Amino acid sequence: DAGVTQSPTHLIKTRGQQVTLRCSPKSGHDTVSWYQQALGQGPQFIFQYYEEEERQRGNFPDRFSGHQFPNYSSELNVNALLLGDSALYLCASRSSGNGANTGELFFGEGSRLTVL
Amino acid sequence: GESVGLHLPTLSVQEGDNSIINCAYSNSASDYFIWYKQESGKGPQFIIDIRSNMDKRQGQRVTVLLNKTVKHLSLQIAATQPGDSAVYFCAEMKASKLTFGTGTRLQVTL
Numbered sequence: 001d002a003g004v005t006q007s008p009t010h011l012i013k014t015r016g017q018q019v020t021l022r023c024s025p026k027s028g029h030d031t032v033s034w035y036q037q038a039l040g041q042g043p044q045f046i047f048q049y050y051e052e053e054e055r056q057r058g059n060f061p062d063r064f065s066g067h068q069f070p071n072y073s074s075e076l077n078v079n080a081l082l083l084g085d086s087a088l089y090l091c092a093s094r095s096s097g098n099g100a101n102t103g104e105l106f107f108g109e110g111s112r113l114t115v116l
Numbered sequence: 117g118e119s120v121g122l123h124l125p126t127l128s129v130q131e132g133d134n135s136i137i138n139c140a141y142s143n144s145a146s147d148y149f150i151w152y153k154q155e156s157g158k159g160p161q162f163i164i165d166i167r168s169n170m171d172k173r174q175g176q177r178v179t180v181l182l183n184k185t186v187k188h189l190s191l192q193i194a195a196t197q198p199g200d201s202a203v204y205f206c207a208e209m210k211a212s213k214l215t216f217g218t219g220t221r222l223q224v225t226l
Contacts, residue, residue: 042216103148
């Protein structure tokens with residue numbers, strides 16, 4: 001049973017460019033969240049997707065957008081990249097059924113984005 | 117506002133000893149409090165959670181204590197092993213959204 005998988009693992013972009021990160025949730029999970037983790041910091045909530053809609057959003061600008069597909073996989077898009085967007089982007093999944101009765105989220109290994 | 121903070125940025129423990137990692141929180145409306153372990157180059161790994169209406173929960177070698185009076189959360193690791201070396205985050209969950217603290221690095225010395 002594959003856990004949460006993310007791609008790419010590492011990428012380098014320049015300021016002003018756009019990036020798309022991808023996530024496949026753990027089998028049986030239907031809810032996907034994205035987090036940004038700056039070096040030496042805890043992850044910060046970006047947004048959450050369920051039933052192909054954004055359900056919650058953290059304090060991130062509109063440059064950050066996402067999508068969830070019918071197979072529950074998700075994408076995170078960041079436009080007009082800034083140097084400060086350099087971070088580890090983590091995807092986490094859970095089930096809206098039994099998983100809703102626990103605090104457990106399953107995280108992927110992350111996509112390390114460097115903006116030059 | 118909401119915040120989850122940790123008292124110590126680095127904790128050094130000898131192998132075999134017990135470790136205690138502490139965390140303070142300010143949002144009393146959280147549904148769960150959770151501890152995650154993050155090893156270098158990896159995503160956070162769930163350790164244990166506790167519902168907001170509980171005081172104590174035990175897992176394998178780990179115990180989480182929740183003191184709602186002083187808004188304090190702790191993680192106790194029994195017989196600490198080298199494989200326990202990592203950064204530990206406390207987090208609070210409300211409506212499936214996690215709010216993390218900045219983390220405590222646990223160093224296990226031989």
